[in-house]
Amino acid sequence: MKYFIGLFACLFFEMNLMAQEKVLTVEDLIPGGKTYTNFTPKTTYKVQWYGDDLVFSDENEIWIANPQKPDEKKTLLTQSELITLLNEKDINLNRLSFVSIENQPFATVFLPAKEKQFYLDLRNKTVAFEIPRKKDWANTDFCSENKRFVFTRENNLYISGTEGNTVAIAEDSNPYMVYGQAVHRNEFGIRKGTFWSPKGNFLAFYRMDETMVGDYPLVDIFKREAELKNIKYPMAGMTSHEVIVGIYELSTGKTTYLKTGEPKDHYLTNISWDPNEKYIYIAELNREQNHLQLNQYDITTGEKTRTLFEEHNDRYVEPENPLLFLKKTPDQFIWQSKRSGYNHLYLYDTTGKLIRPLTSGNYDITAALGLDEDEKQIFVVSNELNPIEFQVYKVNLKTAQKTQLTFEPGVHNAQLSLSGKYLLERFSHLNTPLNINLISAAVSTKYKPVRLQTAENPYKDYVFPKISLGSLKAADGKTDLYYHLIKPADFDPDKKYPVVIYVYGGPHSQMIKNDWLASARGWSLYMAQKGYIVFSMDNRGTSNRGFEFESVIHRQLGITETADQMCGVKFLQSLPYVDKERIGVHGWSYGGFMSTNLMLRHPEIFKVGVAGGPVIDWKYYEIMYGERYMDAPQENPDGYEQTNMNNLAGNLKGRFLIIHGDQDPTVVWQNSLSFLKACITARTYPDYFVYPGHGHNMTGTDRVHLHEKITRYFEDYLKYR
């Protein structure tokens, strides 16, 4: 067993599990398959934080342990105790999986049928309190300070009282005025639309006016007679929605809208409360996405009180993380920025003064986990040592000194206990399914982490492909690109194998990591089992490699990415066991776009392709993501023309299957349908398939059908050519 250590040029590390006799099926390997969940790595117990205590659980019991003595587990709750506890409330429940712990002081149980949420004090085995919670509330956001829910119904926003009564924060007769939901199509790290103030006296919420946005018509064919289902879809270069932020004061029921001004199609991102509840901060980005202001607003007047700082980049600025305020020094916060060319942390004060950079260097901080109890250290994750491996560090806020806390080659992530005293660390590696370790926040040098749980290899009794990791040079001749290569279990170096490249290649992605099975997807394993070599590689434009690596694709999506993937193809062609005449490609979404690029820009290379939910013409994509990378069509006409797959439809030579969900709200159907028309006009002959009722991805058991369909396509046209 070799380990994968440090940087390398082009090494192979093979995962060579003991070949056994059982054969994996599509039902085992594809999400939605009957037996798929049997193969996710499992530990004996689930481990979580409960305050600063460890909690272990299985289906029958929940145990608690002090992190200093993790082996001394004590029963916290049994099935029968849960029954007893809730019987008092006229509830008959014995399923411990309903008890949600989530690192809070209380454990919660939500029973939609009873429309109640219970807060359990597990240590004292009591129901601390209960709160009404209706099952039709969407986007629920609970504030533990004031014990209120906010929630949405249709596009309106409500707040719950303690007796189950609810009060409207915003009710609008205009159905296209959306309150309290995530805006800007969930870009810029936006995942929700409500933000409780630290003490629970105020609620900040988004209001999005979509009235002026174009409707994209979806059609539901499962109705007796097919029915229209419009969605608001703002396309690149077209009119965008308009967002403002409201501040609702609980004591008065009054809402003040912040005066965020014009032009109204700017982006209000990363809403952050000042600990004093007097100010709120918004990272404001212009529609062109090249200029950021971090602005402070007075919540009483709604006036902008200060611009703390600005960031500019000719390509784009992409704020994705809210301010992380210090509790003990509440006029200081940590800000994440790629302004140096890599994602790093900066300590600021609320006047906008940079106190100090906390991290620096030619690598990205990929996560900020939180602060220790004394707020002297911040815990972070980065791939500084190896782009495909992730280690946990702590950084001293005063000295900016960084201490590495994890060492084993592979991918580490961690979760802090409530007060920041301990870390629960999860680790995996090409050959390591999952180890859970305990780390004390106080360690300062190398130490031995406490192993809490280890997952078995779920495939140990099965015939299994050989997976290796490696790197090669990008089309620029200098940048390292990382790949994994999967070979059939009975791989014979003297034979010639057909190759399938599974590609994604778009922003916000990293497919190749030295984690369990090197992140190989079940379908890749399935294809390897069917006798294919499967190859995946992260081209430039993907994540966690700094801003230049990621943004080189600006205004010309697909061009550099395709050139890089072709370096992967050249590498494959150099392998003696690869049949150069049998190279295929498959990808979905951006990977569908990439598959289309590869099929049409290199028709002599690719014999078979399958593109799912592909972007075909970026003018049909939405504004927020689309204009970040491509600018608007009117600003970048040449770029749109050069990257429009419809213009290359006449190049098609190989067999090419395009697949789309008829309800796709992300890459709208117009993309692949327009491509069919372009091919018809150009007299080329793609194949096509539709998954009715599915959106951007096929989910549930239909996902198994999908992958069998894709597999058959390669079996028909690539395997025996």
Add this chain to the structure above:
Amino acid sequence: MKYFIGLFACLFFEMNLMAQEKVLTVEDLIPGGKTYTNFTPKTTYKVQWYGDDLVFSDENEIWIANPQKPDEKKTLLTQSELITLLNEKDINLNRLSFVSIENQPFATVFLPAKEKQFYLDLRNKTVAFEIPRKKDWANTDFCSENKRFVFTRENNLYISGTEGNTVAIAEDSNPYMVYGQAVHRNEFGIRKGTFWSPKGNFLAFYRMDETMVGDYPLVDIFKREAELKNIKYPMAGMTSHEVIVGIYELSTGKTTYLKTGEPKDHYLTNISWDPNEKYIYIAELNREQNHLQLNQYDITTGEKTRTLFEEHNDRYVEPENPLLFLKKTPDQFIWQSKRSGYNHLYLYDTTGKLIRPLTSGNYDITAALGLDEDEKQIFVVSNELNPIEFQVYKVNLKTAQKTQLTFEPGVHNAQLSLSGKYLLERFSHLNTPLNINLISAAVSTKYKPVRLQTAENPYKDYVFPKISLGSLKAADGKTDLYYHLIKPADFDPDKKYPVVIYVYGGPHSQMIKNDWLASARGWSLYMAQKGYIVFSMDNRGTSNRGFEFESVIHRQLGITETADQMCGVKFLQSLPYVDKERIGVHGWSYGGFMSTNLMLRHPEIFKVGVAGGPVIDWKYYEIMYGERYMDAPQENPDGYEQTNMNNLAGNLKGRFLIIHGDQDPTVVWQNSLSFLKACITARTYPDYFVYPGHGHNMTGTDRVHLHEKITRYFEDYLKYR
């Protein structure tokens, strides 16, 4: 060369054209192909009636001849004369093809750009008069008596004045109130929505209220952002539209609506004016389509004045022809009915008294051409002698004596001259592209028709398949079914050939006739050229074979038709040169439904199928056609279940390609999309393709792509299996 004469059991007549060296391409054989029109049989001159004179024309000149001396042609109009004639009107036109003759006293020239229509007196080379005619007028209907156009714009109805001014007959703020257009989805022989009274004093018109009809959402993906395009589509068992008939009086501008009563979702068909302009007749059918009343209405009061007679049939009654009034005995008319089990003519008077049946017997009258000058004879077409051959007859109105006027085996049709003195007769036959003959209406026994024109075989220089006609027994063991069989030009009886069945099989169709190439489609010839045997057969349920043959499919569409097609398959399997393991099927629309039936009901037989625009579930089809054959879903739940292809999706074994136009307003997309979902759920694997922007059929050059796509599918999966 053998001829196809009389009835037969199972004979073969091969068309064995001289094999030449040129090879036909998809562009030659498919409509929309670059060279397709080169291969329609052409005579030297076009021949038409101009009153009772013959007119011959080509691109350069128009000639006239007395039918008694057809060889003595005289110039009627030259290109330069046309220029001179219209120069007076400030028009510069030299294209004789713009001159429309249409058997009228005047020839017409419509120039949309000038928004004028000219009426030419060709004999005197003068412009008799001109009428304003705007290019945006739709459904134009000219009345030569009053020289007015009626026309529609959006869904409203207008009448033109002589000075280009127009008057609204009906303008409605409800966009779903449709005036002056064909109703009931063009079933029941309805092709238009305006009916001028004989002397031009009144206009009868349809008003269709579609407000209560469900919208089917079509989506136009060729807009910048895809756009909704709803159509009103009344589905079987759902709420139907409501039609009434208005009578507009020109002298007063007043409209009287006929009191056609309730239930309002009945069918008002075959609107016919009484010659006296006092009454109008409507063949009224209940929504169940099993009970017809021929009703007379007083146009002044709108009251129903008489029910002349009724027809009932437990399956359905299908009136398709308006009353044909006699001019010289204007209280008598001829009515067509299948009440005897075959389509025949009946002479009635306007009190509803049957004067006499004019034709009878176990065969259908397939066309009533009109009456002779003295109104003693009516000219008809029937296939009495042979179901796949059509001869012209005249029938004496007094004696019902029938005289055969054409004799040559094959398909004859004819057009009467203005007064009914002569017939211009067009004839074709398996080996005869087109002969045009002149027949005097007065002939009483066998005679020698005058040959006016003969078309050359357009394929004479090409390698050409061998086409034969034959018959076999239906699944009932007694009914004769007719087929054509096409073999490759280089057919070798010692080889084994793959077979493609091209199927339609639905009502209102007859694919197999002894006309030019036995009605073989270009694609069938193309496939034969590629080395396939191609077979087509008319099963029970198709036309021109009497009511029992046609209506046996009632309440169970596809069941009998499939059983009959399987008799064709057994016949094919009995042929020594047919490879039983390589049988495929293709059809469109009802033929797509039939292809699906054959693939799913006989998965062991059919290796490959291609279904275009297929009905999958009759509940998604429209009311008028659908309920005639299937009744409503609530009346025939078992029938709908048994004929629903979605219920058989799990049977799919062979390769099956479904094709649909995304704008299909006839067989809506819901059909094939729901089938994909049924297959996905059943884990079967059809293939699919979409022609964006196309309706129920692919037209223009895209039709060539379509047939190349279909051909490739058989080449991929059937040819070399």
